[in-house]
Amino acid sequence: MDRRFEIQVLPEENKKRLEDFLLDRFRTLSKLYLRELVKSEKCEVNGRLENRGFRLKANDFIEVELDPDRQNSMVPQEIPLDVVYEDSDVILIDKPAGMLVHPSHRDKSGTVLNALSYYLNQNPGSRHIRPGLIHRLDKDTSGLLLIAKNGRAHRILATQFEKKTVEKRYRALVDGVVERDEGTVDSPIGRYIEEKMWAVKSDGRHAVSRFSVIERFGDTTLLELEPITGRTNQLRIHCAEIGHPIVGDTSRGGRAFERLCLHAYRLAFRHPLKNERVEFELAEDFRF
Numbered sequence: 380m381d382r383r384f385e386i387q388v389l390p391e392e393n394k395k396r397l398e399d400f401l402l403d404r405f406r407t408l409s410k411l412y413l414r415e416l417v418k419s420e421k422c423e424v425n426g427r428l429e430n431r432g433f434r435l436k437a438n439d440f441i442e443v444e445l446d447p448d449r450q451n452s453m454v455p456q457e458i459p460l461d462v463v464y465e466d467s468d469v470i471l472i473d474k475p476a477g478m479l480v481h482p483s484h485r486d487k488s489g490t491v492l493n494a495l496s497y498y499l500n501q502n503p504g505s506r507h508i509r510p511g512l513i514h515r516l517d518k519d520t521s522g523l524l525l526i527a528k529n530g531r532a533h534r535i536l537a538t539q540f541e542k543k544t545v546e547k548r549y550r551a552l553v554d555g556v557v558e559r560d561e562g563t564v565d566s567p568i569g570r571y572i573e574e575k576m577w578a579v580k581s582d583g584r585h586a587v588s589r590f591s592v593i594e595r596f597g598d599t600t601l602l603e604l605e606p607i608t609g610r611t612n613q614l615r616i617h618c619a620e621i622g623h624p625i626v627g628d629t630s631r632g633g634r635a636f637e638r639l640c641l642h643a644y645r646l647a648f649r650h651p652l653k654n655e656r657v658e659f660e661l662a663e664d665f666r667f
Contacts, residue, residue: 381446388439397424397441398431399530405447406507416445455497456488462498463659468532468652469525470495470510473661476521476638481512495526513537514547517612519627522549522643523659527651535651548645549604549614550593550663553623554633557600561591564617568610576630577612579620586610588617599626604641614641 392400401413401422416422417431422443424433435441461473472491474480479490495510511527513536527533539545569583570576587607594601600623604614618625624633626640642663650657 381444383442383444384447386441386443388435388437388441390437392435393437394434396431396530397422397429397433397435400435400441401443402509402530405445406509408445408447410509413445416443421445454488454493455500456493457497458489458494460491460494460498463523463661466652468528468650469536470499470528471646471659472524472526474516474521474524474643476519479518480515480524491524491526499528514540514545514609516643517615517639517641519639520549520641520643521638522663523646523661524643525646525648532651536648539648543607544649546645546647546658547606547643549606550642550644551602551604551614551618552626552640552663553600553602553618554626555598555600555623556595557590557592557602557621557623559592561589562621564588564590564620566617566620568613568616570611577610578616584608584610586613586617588614590618590621615639 386404388395388400397417398414401417402410405413414431420428422441424435425440461475462470463473464471474491479486481492482488482490492510492512499508499510508528511530511533513525513527513533516522516524525536527536565587566579567581567583568577568586569580571578571580585608589605589607591603592600593603602618604618606613615625615628615631619628619631619633624631626633627636627638629635642661644663645658645660647656647658649655
């Protein structure tokens with residue numbers, strides 16, 4: 380049931396964005412729900428309607444109507460996580476293949492966000508931490524996944540991803556022997572509605588990937604992949620496009636295997652608090 384809350388902005392919250400203010404005050408509610416409240420005019424600042432990016436001032440008066448007991452999709456679940464790095468602003472994990480990053484309309488549990496909602500909030504005396512997704516990995520892709528632990532870190536890192544200053548590298552085992560040492564795939568990607576599948580499509584969105592050969596084997600090749608753009612299933616589609624589908628990607632012609640042999644092995648970015656470049660690498664975890 381909706382209730383009306385009246386809150387005064389504290390001096391230390393001066394210049395905070397309205398969205399971040401609501402996220403901090405109602406930490407168990409989803410960001411999408413709080414955004415919708417502002418959009419649907421259920422939140423006022425000093426009696427006026429403002430957008431979610433509005434900068435608050437100390438002593439501003441907030442009135443908001445919401446349901447504090449609304450179910451959050453990120454139900455905490457005690458699921459093991461392989462934490463690579465963690466500090467007060469970010470957490471970096473090695474996501475296993477076969478694990479969804481966030482709940483979907485079909486899968487509400489067992490995801491990275493479910494696990495993080497538990498892991499980050501085990502101390503009942505501490506402030507609730509809402510894990511903030513900045514980028515994603517496909518369910519079947521393993522490797523480095525970066526998550527923000529507060530609104531400020533999320534905004535700074537999201538900007539880096541948008542400006543493409545974050546270095547992301549993958550390793551993939553593909554079918555066949557790739558003859559060229561390196562190359563670029565520039566093929567648009569779109570969704571075929573009837574087949575319910577993403578693939579190269581003439582009227583799709585611009586998509587570019589780079590590849591280089593790490594090692595050639597008898598009938599497979601280990602590649603390093605760099606996605607210049609970030610389209611759905613981009614690396615899988617582009618590998619298949621050059622005639623070398625990723626091992627385990629049977630839907631695109633790859634041989635059957637126990638998993639998809641695609642691993643996000645390198646991530647480099649500027650730390651949101653320290654403002655220095657940090658780099659992380661993980662060996663690929665598939666066997667061949």
